[in-house]
Amino acid sequence: MKIVIIGGTGQIGTKVIERLTAQGHEAVAASPQTGVNTLTGEGLSEALAGAQVVVDVTNAPSWETEAVLNFFTTSTRNQLAAEAEAGVRHHVAVSIVGSRKMAGSGYMDAKIAQEDLIIAGPIPYTIIHATQFFEFVPWIAQASTGEDGKVRVSPHLFQPIAADDVADAVVRAALGEPAGAIEIAGPDKLGIDEAVRQAVPDADVVSDPDAGYFGADVDDTSLVAGEGAWIGKRRFADFVAR
Numbered sequence: 325m326k327i328v329i330i331g332g333t334g335q336i337g338t339k340v341i342e343r344l345t346a347q348g349h350e351a352v353a354a355s356p357q358t359g360v361n362t363l364t365g366e367g368l369s370e371a372l373a374g375a376q377v378v379v380d381v382t383n384a385p386s387w388e389t390e391a392v393l394n395f396f397t398t399s400t401r402n403q404l405a406a407e408a409e410a411g412v413r414h415h416v417a418v419s420i421v422g423s424r425k426m427a428g429s430g431y432m433d434a435k436i437a438q439e440d441l442i443i444a445g446p447i448p449y450t451i452i453h454a455t456q457f458f459e460f461v462p463w464i465a466q467a468s469t470g471e472d473g474k475v476r477v478s479p480h481l482f483q484p485i486a487a488d489d490v491a492d493a494v495v496r497a498a499l500g501e502p503a504g505a506i507e508i509a510g511p512d513k514l515g516i517d518e519a520v521r522q523a524v525p526d527a528d529v530v531s532d533p534d535a536g537y538f539g540a541d542v543d544d545t546s547l548v549a550g551e552g553a554w555i556g557k558r559r560f561a562d563f564v565a566r
């Protein structure tokens with residue numbers, strides 16, 4: 325089966341391509357690096373010719389409010405239009421657990437807009453709402469570092485997941501039937517502050533219940549998956565140990 329991975333050169337995309345190729349599928353990486361740009365439409369119809377499934381694991385180069393909203397809306401509109409023309413039967417995208425609870429944050433609003441376009445669009449879909457990737461925790465620390473060098477992060481719970489588990493879930497979705505919205509998460513719930521302390525041991529972490537998460541207010545329910553979520557098998561402690 326031909327499956328086009330938009331963002332196939334990225335963190336999740338690379339792993340998805342490896343897995344699908346190993347299973348004998350024609351997995352095509354589509355991104356600016358391979359001559360496909362979902363913002364301008366360059367190379368999109370050519371890449372999608374003969375594809376049955378499209379996986380969108382792109383991310384925006386800038387997370388500034390207007391830029392990120394423009395990225396996810398323009399990119400998604402262009403993908404869905406090209407998919408309709410190419411006869412694609414399943415659009416799979418990765419979003420974020422709790423995105424709608426965190427409306428008002430620029431990045432989350434952009435992901436919600438992406439989800440809304442997919443839901444209203446012409447292609448049967450699976451939207452995989454994932455929790456934060458283990459590999460993202462050092463970036464949370466970096467983004468939360470103040471001028472005083474202190475890392476102010478929330479002690480509220482989250483449920484991080486390994487990028488490898490995300491890739492496994494994306495592959496399963498891509499090879500399955502359109503499933504609507506689903507959630508995936510890791511096996512451990514812990515405070516964001518605790519995770520940063522473990523993953524970035526030299527960080528000067530201050531636990532701040534009002535720190536929020538990338539501009540959104542959070543509580544102990546915002547960033548954890550609901551009942552029925554698919555739970556990955558890789559443990560955060562093993563990631564930290566590595």
Ligand SMILES: NC(=O)c1ccc[n+]([C@@H]2O[C@H](COP(=O)([O-])OP(=O)(O)OC[C@H]3O[C@@H](n4cnc5c(N)ncnc54)[C@H](OP(=O)(O)O)[C@@H]3O)[C@@H](O)[C@H]2O)c1
Pocket residue numbers: 330331332333334335336337354355356357358360361362363364380381382383384385418419420421435454455456457460
């Ligand atoms: N990080 C987290 O904790 C987390 C949690 C839940 C969900 N997610 C979601 O997971 C998704 C994938 O994240 P990731 O970390 O794998 O992303 P990533 O490593 O930053 O990769 C981004 C990909 O997007 C491609 N891209 C950028 N601009 C493009 C354009 N104009 N046209 C086509 N492709 C373009 C890049 O291509 P080039 O290599 O060619 O530049 C790259 O392949 C994102 O949508 C994110 O919202 C992330």
